[in-house]
Amino acid sequence: MQPIQWFPGHMTKALRMMEENIKLCDGIIYVLDARAPFACINFKLNQLFNNKPVLYLLNKIDMIEERDADKLRSVFISDGKRVLTTVGTSQKDGKAVYKSIIDMFKDKIEAKAAKGIKKTLRVMVCGIPNTGKSSVINSLSGKKQAATGDKAGVTKGKQWIKLENIELLDTPGTMPPSFENQTYAHHLAYIGAINDDILDKESLCLDFIEELSTLYPEVLTQKYGVENGTPIEVYENICKKRGFLMRGGEYDYSRCAKAVFDDFRKQRLGRICLEKEKI
Ligand SMILES: Nc1nc2c(ncn2[C@@H]2O[C@H](COP(=O)(O)OP(=O)(O)OP(=O)(O)O)[C@@H](O)[C@H]2O)c(=O)[nH]1
Ligand SMILES: [Mg+2]
Numbered sequence: 001m002q003p004i005q006w007f008p009g010h011m012t013k014a015l016r017m018m019e020e021n022i023k024l025c026d027g028i029i030y031v032l033d034a035r036a037p038f039a040c041i042n043f044k045l046n047q048l049f050n051n052k053p054v055l056y057l058l059n060k061i062d063m064i065e066e067r068d069a070d071k072l073r074s075v076f077i078s079d080g081k082r083v084l085t086t087v088g089t090s091q092k093d094g095k096a097v098y099k100s101i102i103d104m105f106k107d108k109i110e111a112k113a114a115k116g117i118k119k120t121l122r123v124m125v126c127g128i129p130n131t132g133k134s135s136v137i138n139s140l141s142g143k144k145q146a147a148t149g150d151k152a153g154v155t156k157g158k159q160w161i162k163l164e165n166i167e168l169l170d171t172p173g174t175m176p177p178s179f180e181n182q183t184y185a186h187h188l189a190y191i192g193a194i195n196d197d198i199l200d201k202e203s204l205c206l207d208f209i210e211e212l213s214t215l216y217p218e219v220l221t222q223k224y225g226v227e228n229g230t231p232i233e234v235y236e237n238i239c240k241k242r243g244f245l246m247r248g249g250e251y252d253y254s255r256c257a258k259a260v261f262d263d264f265r266k267q268r269l270g271r272i273c274l275e276k277e278k279i
Helices: 009-022 043-049 066-078 091-104 106-114 133-141 182-190 201-215 219-224 231-242 253-265
Strands: 027-033 054-059 082-086 121-126 159-162 166-170
Touching: 009 043, 009 121, 027 043, 027 091, 027 133, 054 066, 054 091, 054 133, 066 082, 082 091, 091 106, 091 121, 091 133, 091 166, 121 133, 133 166, 182 201, 201 219, 201 231, 201 253, 219 231, 231 253
Parallel strands: 027 054, 027 121, 054 082, 121 166
Antiparallel strands: 159 166
16 A cells, blocks of 8 residues: 655644634534545544534535435434534535534523624634535535635635624645554545645555455446456456557556546546445
8 A cells, every 4th residue: 555645834834823713713613525534534633623612514425325424424423523414515505504503602692692792603614625615615605705626725725704693714624744544544545635646646546446346346347347356457457448558558557547536536436435334
């Protein structure tokens, strides 16, 4: 397995900014990608929360199967966590998040109201890159106020978004400074939470094929019309089937890797939860 490490300078800066701003915040919206929810838990962020209330969003729920979503939600609930399953781009889910936040701070709001003060909640939205933080903020606010995009590192600095009773702080996606669990690091790479440019995509694709063949043995055979085999056999058979060959007939592993990850990320391999065995 190719070891993965990604903690660029802008993340140190982002963490510092978050450390400064957490003091101003009543609570946190922690956005996780439902395809790799446990890999999305960043211990560095958890330390930063400092006992403030956290609303977990299992986002991109449309990308995993419903029964896995239900199980996942139950795991978080039985762990005592406040959690919602969401599609980050859905306004309906945005409204549910809004309601949940208001509910979370009902006592605080009522205590202020009793003194004739209208409480404005401040909530920091954070998580691993590309999990859908800015999309959730846009759905919550009903307007496209925060930049979004289908790659890691779209949000660069902090941005406060003001709603009726809530101010949301959009933050850049942050990784843990180091990865002890390389399986999780790989999951984050597969889902596009790590800048693709720093990854050896060919070796990553081989790891992906290996993991997928165990988790969802039928997916690659059905999608690409290849037979099961060792990971490298499957990889090369996909190259052959898809015509990813170079002059001289050698396999074009690089083009194939790009295509396989594209298919996975655009859900053309179906609904896949990489951590379904943990739920
Ligand atoms: N299928 C699906 N796509 C989503 C969902 N939420 C967000 N996206 C897409 O995921 C991509 C990343 O969304 P962003 O909102 O930019 O993610 P972010 O967490 O702000 O990313 P950074 O700022 O780079 O850390 C975009 O292409 C969104 O349209 C969701 O629930 N389901
Ligand atoms: Mg963003």
